[in-house]
Amino acid sequence: MPAYVCAIGNQKGGVSKTTNCVHLATALAELQRRVLIIDLDANAGATRHFGIPPESYLGTFEVLVGLEQPEDVLISTEDEDVDLPAHVSLMPANRKLEKVEQALLSQNKFVVLQDVLIKPIECLRPRFDYIFLDTAPNAMAPTIAAYKAADYFLLSAIPDPFAIAGLSDALTDIEAARMHGNPHLTLLGVILSMMDRRTNLAKTLRDYVQEKFALDGHESLKFATTIDRSTEVPKAQREGKTLFETTPVHKVTDQYRQLAREVELRLHKFAGR
Amino acid sequence: MAKRAKTEGSAFNPVADSLVRAVTSPQPRIITGVPDESAGVEPLNREKRVLLTPSEERDLNTFLLELGAALGTQVQLSHLLRASIELLKHARGEILAEAHQTPGLHRPAHVYRMAMATFERRVARLLLAALRKSDPLT
Numbered sequence: 001m002p003a004y005v006c007a008i009g010n011q012k013g014g015v016s017k018t019t020n021c022v023h024l025a026t027a028l029a030e031l032q033r034r035v036l037i038i039d040l041d042a043n044a045g046a047t048r049h050f051g052i053p054p055e056s057y058l059g060t061f062e063v064l065v066g067l068e069q070p071e072d073v074l075i076s077t078e079d080e081d082v083d084l085p086a087h088v089s090l091m092p093a094n095r096k097l098e099k100v101e102q103a104l105l106s107q108n109k110f111v112v113l114q115d116v117l118i119k120p121i122e123c124l125r126p127r128f129d130y131i132f133l134d135t136a137p138n139a140m141a142p143t144i145a146a147y148k149a150a151d152y153f154l155l156s157a158i159p160d161p162f163a164i165a166g167l168s169d170a171l172t173d174i175e176a177a178r179m180h181g182n183p184h185l186t187l188l189g190v191i192l193s194m195m196d197r198r199t200n201l202a203k204t205l206r207d208y209v210q211e212k213f214a215l216d217g218h219e220s221l222k223f224a225t226t227i228d229r230s231t232e233v234p235k236a237q238r239e240g241k242t243l244f245e246t247t248p249v250h251k252v253t254d255q256y257r258q259l260a261r262e263v264e265l266r267l268h269k270f271a272g273r
Numbered sequence: 274m275a276k277r278a279k280t281e282g283s284a285f286n287p288v289a290d291s292l293v294r295a296v297t298s299p300q301p302r303i304i305t306g307v308p309d310e311s312a313g314v315e316p317l318n319r320e321k322r323v324l325l326t327p328s329e330e331r332d333l334n335t336f337l338l339e340l341g342a343a344l345g346t347q348v349q350l351s352h353l354l355r356a357s358i359e360l361l362k363h364a365r366g367e368i369l370a371e372a373h374q375t376p377g378l379h380r381p382a383h384v385y386r387m388a389m390a391t392f393e394r395r396v397a398r399l400l401l402a403a404l405r406k407s408d409p410l411t
Contacts, residue, residue, distance in 0.1 A: 011345070101338050109334070113347070139345045165287035175295050187296050212288050213297075221297065 012166030027260035051240020
């Protein structure tokens with residue numbers, strides 16, 4: 001079966017997009033799924049999360065501007081000097097992604113910026129079970145290209161009013177992508193992370209998201225599994241590792257395992273597999 | 274004095290139901306690009322050509338990218354020019370009044386590049402003065 005292609009996003013920054021992307025991918029890889037993460041953020045959060053120095057490797061920028069073939073820039077466990085989890089591959093990002101639009105337009109002013117990810121993904125799709133597109137908190141070319149190339153969209157939010165408001169911008173972009181060339185883009189669900197169950201605000205916002213995405217009596221698109229706030233996450237990030245390596249036995253690590261199963265079940269259901 | 278918008282009774286609700294419904298519906302609304310003539314919308318089918326130098330074109334492309342980045346969305350040349358036309362239409366009265374008060378402005382022949390640049394700079398000054406006098410765009 002060709003890969004499910006899932007973009008992860010929210011226009012607001014700091015809402016655990018990358019943390020969710022990296023850990024969801026690793027949890028699926030733990031289930032022996034072949035997973036690829038394409039880092040589309042110039043801040044290279046996913047790349048750094050795996051302890052990979054962004055400037056040391058060719059990656060998304062070179063693929064988007066056509067300088068490299070997609071399969072040639074993938075980092076995997078087979079590469080020396082990197083410590084990726086088994087079954088996880090990464091197309092790394094670096095700061096050059098900020099200039100991808102200028103680079104593309106300088107090559108060919110008729111290039112359709114929003115379509116630049118479609119061919120690379122079609123090329124990689126047969127090799128993986130899941131391809132996750134880690135987007136930046138903006139609407140620049142790589143992010144819009146993700147909306148255009150993905151099959152599914154995972155919204156990432158935290159119990160913060162601005163983060164919840166940011167969902168509205170992401171929904172607007174999803175709808176725009178569906179109207180303008182990707183009619184099959186499907187909202188897979190909303191992941192709520194960094195939950196502090198002790199606060200009323202967190203509970204209120206969790207209930208808001210639960211109800212908001214359960215319109216007209218349908219099952220809510222908010223995933224039942226929510227991810228708790230934990231200091232173990234930034235500790236793992238500092239080491240350039242995932243929780244699956246630093247604290248494999250931990251409440252939040254188990255929550256990501258549970259979330260991965262939920263995501264996979266929902267994908268199979270939506271795709272009719 | 275600053276005026277506050279009415280917020281009485283409005284609860285926290287940043288995500289509109291209509292938007293969630295639109296995104297979760299099986300079929301998106303399809304935009305065909307053909308305007309609805311029956312609704313009285315004129316088609317966008319008149320093309321105007323403007324010649325630029327290569328450096329002007331580069332500057333303009335860079336500006337569009339910067340503007341897009343600042344706004345967080347893609348801005349194309351047509352958006353920028355149509356917005357500029359909207360602005361000129363808005364200030365039409367002030368522009369004509371300013372033109373009446375600007376003596377000695379004669380368009381040179383195209384071959385005189387410096388004279389043409391000066392002419393266009395003077396027209397730009399006229400536009401700026403008129404725009405400053407125009408009402409806010411609502």
